[in-house]
Amino acid sequence: MTTITRDWLREHSELGVSVLLGLVGLVVVVDSLLGSDAAASSDPLGPHAVPLLVGTLLVVLAVLLARDVLSGGHGEAESGEDIDLTVPADKRTVLLLAGVLVATAALIPLLGWPLAGAGLFWGATYALGSRSVPRDPLIAAGVSLVTWILFDALLGVDLPGGPLMGVFG
Structure with a gap:
């Protein structure tokens, strides 16, 4: 019997990805099978076909990845052509x-997508290092407003408008 040591786990770390893919796939499959039935549709496959297919493919991919890792396969290490791999991750940016x-x-529930999205885009640019105060919030507001209009009006995805609902809605 093989004992699982810390070195063995380090050498087979891709198994963690395989387990994660398998768990996500199982959750998707179970949710699509046990989910509530949608109203009658003209779709012959039904509303659960795509989630069931995606979940099944995730489980199959997890099994194939685990088999490959256990038979000695492993991912190629990042060559880091323009990345210094010795520098630790920037925890401040990630946080x-x-x-x-x-x-x-x-x-989003309080302010609606246009305002919360503007905060998201501006905050992300700030976290990533941009400090152009007049430009960044204007671009963030524009991107947020355009995505809200595209998703809400053109694609039919109901994103909350918040206070702007009276202005643009």
């Missing part, structure tokens, strides 16, 4: 981006 995402998720 700022995570904070912006969490704040946006919390603010």
